[in-house]
Amino acid sequence: MPEPFLLHHYAGSPFAEKTRLMLGHKRLPWVSVQIPVVMPKPDVVALTGGYRRTPLLQRGADVWCDTALIARVLEAEQPEPTLYPASAPLAPLLAQWLDGSFFWTVIGYTMQPAALPHLFAGVPPEAMKAFADDRRPFSGHLPVPRGADAAVQLRATLQALEQQLGHGSGYLYGDAVSIADFSLAHNLWFVRRAGPLAAVLDAYPRLQAWYERITAPGHGAFETMRSEDAVRLAAQATGHLPCAVQPGLGFEAGQPVTVAASDYGTDPVHGTLVGLTADEAVVERIDARAGTVHVHVPRAGFKLSIRKQETA
Ligand SMILES: N[C@@H](CCC(=O)N[C@@H](CS)C(=O)NCC(=O)O)C(=O)O
Numbered sequence: 001m002p003e004p005f006l007l008h009h010y011a012g013s014p015f016a017e018k019t020r021l022m023l024g025h026k027r028l029p030w031v032s033v034q035i036p037v038v039m040p041k042p043d044v045v046a047l048t049g050g051y052r053r054t055p056l057l058q059r060g061a062d063v064w065c066d067t068a069l070i071a072r073v074l075e076a077e078q079p080e081p082t083l084y085p086a087s088a089p090l091a092p093l094l095a096q097w098l099d100g101s102f103f104w105t106v107i108g109y110t111m112q113p114a115a116l117p118h119l120f121a122g123v124p125p126e127a128m129k130a131f132a133d134d135r136r137p138f139s140g141h142l143p144v145p146r147g148a149d150a151a152v153q154l155r156a157t158l159q160a161l162e163q164q165l166g167h168g169s170g171y172l173y174g175d176a177v178s179i180a181d182f183s184l185a186h187n188l189w190f191v192r193r194a195g196p197l198a199a200v201l202d203a204y205p206r207l208q209a210w211y212e213r214i215t216a217p218g219h220g221a222f223e224t225m226r227s228e229d230a231v232r233l234a235a236q237a238t239g240h241l242p243c244a245v246q247p248g249l250g251f252e253a254g255q256p257v258t259v260a261a262s263d264y265g266t267d268p269v270h271g272t273l274v275g276l277t278a279d280e281a282v283v284e285r286i287d288a289r290a291g292t293v294h295v296h297v298p299r300a301g302f303k304l305s306i307r308k309q310e311t312a
Pocket of ligand 1: 015054
């Protein structure tokens with residue numbers, strides 16, 4: 001039996017909720033590692049070398065960034081029930097849109113004064129300020145719709161999804177669950193936490209019934225671990241998942257590279273290229289605490305570049 005995956009996350013993160021639901025759907029046991037909501041995140045950065053977005057998946061000294069890639073890793077570990085039914089080839093593309101453009105509409109809609117006491121229940125004012133200060137350089141440059149723009153754009157998408165559910169037998173692509181369902185679920189999960197603003201969902205009964213269905217399996221069985229212990233686990237690992245740089249993709253094994261998300265939270269990860277396919281890049285880096293770590297990022301939405309070596 002392979003070791004269970006470690007999920008580095010915090011309770012209020014929508015993308016962590018997407019992953020928790022996928023783990024529950026696939027009935028994979030997992031280990032919950034709580035990480036901070038804002039920087040500094042020394043244990044996260046020890047593992048990734050810079051990437052600080054939430055969540056991360058870890059097994060030994062392999063670390064996966066971004067839920068689009070994490071979903072593929074969970075699928076490889078436990079193929080049934082699949083997240084990628086052959087009948088829904090466009091599901092990953094819809095998922096990408098729901099995780100990107102739609103997510104930011106949801107953020108624009110929910111981050112309003114009426115919702116904040118609900119989204120941040122029990123959070124003291126100084127922590128609220130720290131959150132705002134942290135997220136400004138992280139994602140403040142994104143064109144997030146606000147106020148009436150956000151509300152009208154949110155409703156237009158909810159209406160289209162409501163109609164889509166009227167054509168199938170329960171899920172976005174008919175009777176088979178797909179990755180698109182999970183990319184929608186975490187967005188609605190966040191809207192549902194927005195106090196009075198959650199009432200926007202009342203007009204969409206099929207979506208509400210769908211939400212109950214997709215979240216019914218819950219998060220599955222998990223244990224907990226402290227993040228410093230997860231770093232120690234990486235340092236003690238004796239190897240990595242095999243990987244290789246496929247030819248014809250513009251890079252060679254052993255090149256010094258930098259990878260970074262291209263949209264927001266673009267903190268770079270420097271290291272040596274050890275794996276590359278059309279779907280993922282794997283960068284090897286040596287960390288004083290975590291040892292030799294393989295950081296996996298998806299190709300979509302990430303920039304991979306050769307790092308110029310400094311000359312003496
Ligand atoms: N495309 C990324 C998006 C991840 C993301 O934006 N996560 C948010 C939390 S839901 C985040 O990183 N916020 C800042 C932080 O946690 O430091 C994914 O699918 O994992």
